[in-house]
Amino acid sequence: MTREEAETVLAEAGQADDTAFPLLEAAIACAIHDYPFRDPEPVHTLADNAAERLAERIGGESPDDALAETMAADMRLNGDLLNYDHPGNTDVIDVAERRRGLSATLAIFYIDAARRAGIRAQGVDFPGHFLLRVETPDGPVALDPFSQGRLVLPSELTRRALRAGLTPHVADRLDVLMAPVSDRQALLRLQNVLFSRALRARDYEGAERSALRRALLDPEDHRPWLDVAAAREKQGALAGALEALSRARSLDDPAEAHRRMSVDRVRLQLN
Helix, strand or coil: CCHHHHHHHHHHHHHCCHHHCCHHHHHHHHHHHHCCCCCCHHHHHHHHHHHHHHHHHECCECHHHHHHHHHHHHCCCEECCCCCCCHHHHCHHHHHHHCEECHHHHHHHHHHHHHHCCCCEEEECCCCCCEEEEEECCEEEEEEHHHCCEEECHHHHHHHHHHCCCCHHHHCCHHHHCCEECHHHHHHHHHHHHHHHHHHCCCHHHHHHHHHHHHHHCCCCCHHHHHHHHHHHHCCCHHHHHHHHHHHHCCCCCCHHHHHHHHHHHHHHHC
């Protein structure tokens, strides 16, 4: 798959309804968009094996235990503690080969396997750390894909929320802390991680690619186009920056004045 073909896949995913969002295929397209012409077969193999093994476990264990044991023990997926900032930790193809990654990347495999096995699981955009919400007969529970799918107790959720800077009256509300996000939002969070890392490394081409993926995946949001414009401006690609700002400007949003100022600023440099 070329980078252009990956963009086509992402654009089609962006048009899909949240209930039909192709999480795994969109994640593969994101990975190939960064580094084209790679074989996605390791991802499909891991996903198929995980779904098959999870289906065998269901019935003898609770949904959360079955999911955690399948993904962490059988599939050997775990967080990369030793090389947390390794670029492969955000790439589903690399993660499928290394069996190590960030929580948000690992969660893609957890969610895909759960859906195919009939378990209700969704991402939780927890402050500073992506978690999973799994529905069980006793109510929803939180799992941490980075820590071998370990169960995160409500008291620990509160402690983590307080450490992340949430106020006590918010940190005590489990309905807020465990609010599920869509598959689209889960993949967007991963692209945000890539964008932030690229900016810190002054990799403006990488920042542009990750911002463009967000724009394709969430075509009604103007903010990714602002990030595309900023990354292009850093590269001196002022015409491209102006084009991205125009795309942002075309979207209906209360930040219209700010976008207009950005367009004018880049246009002045271009003239």
